[in-house]
Amino acid sequence: MEQFGKLPGIGARTAERLAFHILKASKDEAMALARAIHDVKTKIQPCERCFNLTEAQVCNICADPRRNQSVICVVEQPKDLLTIEATGVYDGVYHVLMGQIAPLDGVAPEDLTIDALVERVKGGTVSEVILATNPTVAGDGTALHITALIEPLGVKITRLARGLPSGGQIEYANKSILSDAINERREV
Ligand SMILES: [Zn+2]
Numbered sequence: 001m002e003q004f005g006k007l008p009g010i011g012a013r014t015a016e017r018l019a020f021h022i023l024k025a026s027k028d029e030a031m032a033l034a035r036a037i038h039d040v041k042t043k044i045q046p047c048e049r050c051f052n053l054t055e056a057q058v059c060n061i062c063a064d065p066r067r068n069q070s071v072i073c074v075v076e077q078p079k080d081l082l083t084i085e086a087t088g089v090y091d092g093v094y095h096v097l098m099g100q101i102a103p104l105d106g107v108a109p110e111d112l113t114i115d116a117l118v119e120r121v122k123g124g125t126v127s128e129v130i131l132a133t134n135p136t137v138a139g140d141g142t143a144l145h146i147t148a149l150i151e152p153l154g155v156k157i158t159r160l161a162r163g164l165p166s167g168g169q170i171e172y173a174n175k176s177i178l179s180d181a182i183n184e185r186r187e188v
Contacts, residue, residue: 049120051096051113053078061085061093068092070127074117074146076100076134084132092130095120100138101145109145121150128156135162135180 004015022030046052047059050072054060061067061081071092075081081094097112120126129150133139147157163181164173173181 046096046098050094051098051116052081052094066091070125071130072117072120072126072128073130073132074143075132076139076142080132080134092128097133097142100133100136100142102138112142114146114149117146118149118153121153121155126155128158131157131159135160 001012001015001019004010004018005012007015010018022033043055044053045055047054047062048057049062050059052059052061056063062069068091072095073081073084073090073092074095074097075084076097076099078096081096084090084094095113095117097114097117099107099112101107101109101112117129121129129146131143131146133143143159151157161184163177163184164170165177170178
């Protein structure tokens with residue numbers, strides 16, 4: 001109960017329920033959970049190319065010959081990569097920053113994988129870098145920092161479009177979303 005209670009979003013009642021669930025579960029089921037926790041801390045490591053989480057040296061996206069290796073989508077977290085993968089519309093590769101530049105929280109550019117990204121671009125086979133950092137002050141700041149570093153290398157740099165969400169209504173959109181949508185309008 002004590003251990004479950006330390007997990008994010010788990011209160012005392014839920015921790016109790018989970019603990020009793022494990023107690024009642026079959027040995028196989030309980031050990032599968034224990035093994036998964038053990039494996040995630042011993043086998044999972046960052047991909048040596050893109051820093052996505054993997055059990056191999058190079059992740060299965062980087063190793064996939066069908067992926068377009070000349071387009072790199074830069075995301076903050078492995079979770080963002082999974083979310084973009086789930087859309088099924090992107091066939092390039094990734095670069096995971098492992099965070100965003102946040103001086104107030106003590107996160108400097110050197111703490112992220114930005115140097116490795118610059119090296120990948122310098123390699124000469126990259127044609128486009130898509131900046132998919134979060135549309136927040138820190139995410140924008142991180143994107144700006146990266147742009148300043150890779151722009152001189154002559155690579156095409158794009159940013160994810162921002163604006164109205166699909167299924168939304170204009171009258172309920174806030175000012176910043178609507179101004180992004182107006183500024184990023186495109187020809188039909
Ligand atoms: Zn990779």
